[in-house]
Amino acid sequence: MKTSLTVKDLSHRYGRRIVLDAISFSVQEGEFFIIIGPNGSGKTTLVRTISGTLQPQRGQIEILRRPIRSYSGKALARSVAVVAQTPPSDIPFTVADVVLMGRSPHMSLLAIEKRKDLELAERAMAFTNVQHLAGRRFDQLSAGERQRVLISRAICQQTRIIVLDEPTAPLDLAHQINVMDLLERLRKEDEITIVMVSHDLNLAALYADRLLLLKEGSVVGLGKPEEVLTFQTLEQAYGCVLLVDENPVKKVPRVTLVPNSRLMNDCS
Amino acid sequence: MKATAPYVYPILKRILTVSLVLGLLLIISAFLGLSMGSTAQNIRQILAVLSGRADQYPTLSNIVWRIRLPRVILAALVGATLSLGGLVFQALLRNPLAEPYILGISGGSAVGAIIGILLGMSPFPGVAFFAFAGSMATLLLVLLIASTRSAMKKDTLILAGVMVNAFCSSVIMFLISLTQDSRLHNILFWLMGDLSLSDTHRTLMLMVSLLPCFVALFLFARPMNILLLGEEMAANMGVDVRLTPLVLLLITSFMVSIVVCHTGLLGFVGLVIPHLLRLLFGPDHRLLVPACILGGGAYLILCDLLARSLPSQGEMPVGVITAMIGAPLFILLLRRSRR
Numbered sequence: 147m148k149t150s151l152t153v154k155d156l157s158h159r160y161g162r163r164i165v166l167d168a169i170s171f172s173v174q175e176g177e178f179f180i181i182i183g184p185n186g187s188g189k190t191t192l193v194r195t196i197s198g199t200l201q202p203q204r205g206q207i208e209i210l211r212r213p214i215r216s217y218s219g220k221a222l223a224r225s226v227a228v229v230a231q232t233p234p235s236d237i238p239f240t241v242a243d244v245v246l247m248g249r250s251p252h253m254s255l256l257a258i259e260k261r262k263d264l265e266l267a268e269r270a271m272a273f274t275n276v277q278h279l280a281g282r283r284f285d286q287l288s289a290g291e292r293q294r295v296l297i298s299r300a301i302c303q304q305t306r307i308i309v310l311d312e313p314t315a316p317l318d319l320a321h322q323i324n325v326m327d328l329l330e331r332l333r334k335e336d337e338i339t340i341v342m343v344s345h346d347l348n349l350a351a352l353y354a355d356r357l358l359l360l361k362e363g364s365v366v367g368l369g370k371p372e373e374v375l376t377f378q379t380l381e382q383a384y385g386c387v388l389l390v391d392e393n394p395v396k397k398v399p400r401v402t403l404v405p406n407s408r409l410m411n412d413c414s
Numbered sequence: 415m416k417a418t419a420p421y422v423y424p425i426l427k428r429i430l431t432v433s434l435v436l437g438l439l440l441i442i443s444a445f446l447g448l449s450m451g452s453t454a455q456n457i458r459q460i461l462a463v464l465s466g467r468a469d470q471y472p473t474l475s476n477i478v479w480r481i482r483l484p485r486v487i488l489a490a491l492v493g494a495t496l497s498l499g500g501l502v503f504q505a506l507l508r509n510p511l512a513e514p515y516i517l518g519i520s521g522g523s524a525v526g527a528i529i530g531i532l533l534g535m536s537p538f539p540g541v542a543f544f545a546f547a548g549s550m551a552t553l554l555l556v557l558l559i560a561s562t563r564s565a566m567k568k569d570t571l572i573l574a575g576v577m578v579n580a581f582c583s584s585v586i587m588f589l590i591s592l593t594q595d596s597r598l599h600n601i602l603f604w605l606m607g608d609l610s611l612s613d614t615h616r617t618l619m620l621m622v623s624l625l626p627c628f629v630a631l632f633l634f635a636r637p638m639n640i641l642l643l644g645e646e647m648a649a650n651m652g653v654d655v656r657l658t659p660l661v662l663l664l665i666t667s668f669m670v671s672i673v674v675c676h677t678g679l680l681g682f683v684g685l686v687i688p689h690l691l692r693l694l695f696g697p698d699h700r701l702l703v704p705a706c707i708l709g710g711g712a713y714l715i716l717c718d719l720l721a722r723s724l725p726s727q728g729e730m731p732v733g734v735i736t737a738m739i740g741a742p743l744f745i746l747l748l749r750r751s752r753r
Contacts, residue, residue: 199649223652234644236508238697247640251652255633258426258700303651 149211150175150307150339151196156205158191158363165191167363168205173356175306176337178330180350182374183360184384189343190231190311192360196341197228197309210306223251227300231311231343233292235285241295242280245271248302270302274328289316293325301332308332310342314349322346326353351375351398359383375399425700432701436708440490443712447486447719448478484617486715489609489732491617491624492677493687493714495669497706498631500684502666505638505699506659509571511747513684514549514670517575520679521582522552523671524604528589545671552578553667572748607680607733609718620676627669628707634662635699642697680714680733682740687713689747 151173158166165188173179181189194200196207198214207214209225217225227248237244248270249263259267271277274294279287284295293313300308310329314322330353332338344350350357351371359367359374361383367374380388380401387409393400449460463475496514503512503519514520526548530541559574586604637658640648649655673680687710688702695701714732717739721732 197650199646218652219649219654220652223650226650228647228650230644230646230650233647234508237643239639239642240696243639243698244643247643247651250636250640253636255636258424 147174147176149173149208150177151341152206152208152211153192153196154206154208156192156195156202156207158188158195158200158203165363166195169360169363169365170205171358171365171368173339173341175339176333178333178340178353178355179342179358180354180356181341181343181358181360182345182347182350183366186362187360187383188363189360193228193309193311193341193343197226198222199228220251223303223305225305226307226309227303227305229293229296229300229308229310229313231315233296235292237284239284240280241271241276241282241284241287242267244284244295245276245280245299245302248299248304251303266304267302270298273301273332274298275324290318290321293317293321294328297325297328305338307339307341310340312343312345314344314346322349329353347375347380347401348393351393351400352396371398375401425698428695429701429704432695433704433708436705436712440708440712440715443715443719444486444490447489447715448482450719450723451477451482480614484614485609485612485718488612488617488620488676489714489718490711491620492607492609492673492680493683493710493712493717494628494707495624495673495710496680496683497687497710497713498628498684498703499666499670501688501699501702501706502631502638502662503684504688505642506662507571508642510689511572511685511744512575513682514666515679515681515684516572516579516744517556518552518578518582519549519556519667519670520674520681521579521586522555523549523667523674524679525582525585525589526551526671527675528586528604532589532593542672542675545675546668549667549671549674550664552582553663604678605733606731607678607736608731609677609721610729610731611676616676620672623672624669627665628703630665631662632700632703634658635703638662638699639697678731678733681737682744683710683714683717683736685747686736686740686743689743 149172153172154170156166156169157164169192181192183189191200195202198217198219202214209217209222214222239247246259246263246267249259249266253259253263268277271280274297276291276294276298279291279295284292287295293316297310297313308329314325317325326349329340329342333340354371356369357367357371357374358365359379366383367379375390376399377388377390380390387404389402389404390399391402392398445464448464449457459471459474460478463471463478499514499519500512503514503517504510523545527541527545529548530544535541535544556571556574556578559578560571583605590604637648637653640651640653641655641658643651645655687706691702691705691709695705714736717735718732721735722729724730
């Protein structure tokens with residue numbers, strides 16, 4: 147299996163504050179890789195450096211075995227598609243237009259979309275089940291629909307890697323599962339590498355091949371869900387007591403929140 | 415695989431259709447602009463002159479080709495430029511109210527142009543350069559004022575523009591009242607845009623400098639679309655989010671400033687036309703750029719026609735007409751954007 151993404155000794159600071167501190171890991175092609183960690187642990191900064199939005203201040207990033215610096219903006223957009231955390235809500239285009247824009251990194255300045263591009267957009271919309279919204283304006287959709295449209299746009303970009311920053315955060319339970327299943331299918335059918343940030347440990351455990359647990363910019367855990375989601379590691383990362391047992395749905399860890407008041411009672 | 419659904423219209427066909435319709439409108443407006451004027455004549459004479467049989471009516475032929483034609487072309491170029499300017503500013507600042515005049519960019523270039531003239535520069539490139547510098551300075555100033563308060567809120571930007579505009583107007587008045595220079599005899603020319611100072615040479619010069627800008631802006635139409643998705647998403651889709659807006663702002667300010675040198679302050683054209691065209695054809699800039707060029711041109715030819723023919727004697731500055739149409743629309747849009 148080939149490496150899809152390599153991060154070596156990556157550090158980043160905003161002013162004096164160190165956000166990422168010598169982070170190293172690599173992701174294989176077709177892997178479902180989920181980054182977890184408490185607020186302010188550097189997850190979004192990490193994702194933004196991987197997607198080329200931020201320049202790495204120190205350390206190296208390799209995308210598809212080539213240093214990220216060697217990519218032009220357009221070439222990078224042909225290799226990595228990004229679904230950002232908060233898209234602007236006032237996009238005036240229709241869903242079909244937005245999805246079709248995913249083709250632009252593959253087109254020269256004057257080129258217009260050909261039949262093949264339209265078909266790809268159509269397929270991408272079918273994949274995330276938004277064809278029926280094609281003629282609707284993006285700014286009139288619900289949060290869940292928007293997220294699916296943006297994922298559809300990322301698929302239309304036809305990249306080997308898709309990076310998502312908390313794609314399930316604004317979604318209700320049914321849509322969370324839908325989106326995760328969709329990403330799972332992408333990975334299985336097209337061997338696309340999925341790198342995703344999530345706050346939901348249980349969702350992450352259910353779908354991830356491997357997890358990266360960050361705390362204050364450092365790696366606290368890296369490996370299969372059962373290796374990372376242990377009582378000790380989680381307490382160290384999140385600073386609170388969490389109950390870890392086995393998920394009855396799939397043989398992965400299940401994390402349950404424990405109210406502090408309940409902790410006191412149990413101790414006494 | 416399923417055939418392409420009807421909602422994704424082939425864009426090329428749409429561009430051609432829209433350009434054809436608006437092109438026709440432009441030709442009709444130009445025809446009206448050429449045929450109407452203070453000299454009385456009937457339509458047969460006009461048609462004869464326009465079809466090249468000039469020898470029958472030498473005076474009329476002279477009026478049409480030497481006086482009216484440069485003016486009509488000037489109006490078309492100025493209308494196209496100001497509409498495009500509005501379109502680009504609205505896209506880049508994500509604000510439907512942005513426009514070179516409202517943001518004070520036009521005012522800044524007018525100040526620059528007047529300073530250039532007072533320093534005894536030649537109209538081109540000296541005065542044009544000063545006008546460009548003036549427009550860039552005001553653009554920078556407006557963005558600076560707006561960005562210090564709550565990150566480019568829509569109303570802050572407009573307020574900053576209004577203030578800079580007011581300041582520029584007073585500087586223009588100040589400079590004009592200080593000077594005895596006969597070249598600045600007409601205050602109205604600078605405060606209320608006017609197309610009456612057109613001649614063949616100036617119009618040709620303007621055409622040569624504006625047409626390449628139009629082409630360049632059309633090349634940037636798709637990046638402008640993608641920029642509407644937000645800076646971060648645009649960057650992730652391969653658009654250079656630093657260079658692209660910079661180049662667009664430079665081209666636009668350049669166009670607007672040389673137009674201001676020739677016509678003074680013409681308000682609200684860049685508000686009315688892009689807004690109307692967006693309502694008709696949607697937000698795609700590949701469609702809107704050619705539509706603004708043709709539609710904006712037609713619009714200003716018609717406005718100028720009104721300005722020439724409404725008063726029973728002489729004419730009024732065309733800026734009066736554009737402001738009378740544009741200002742109410744601005745208020746309407748402002749009310750809607752607050753909602």
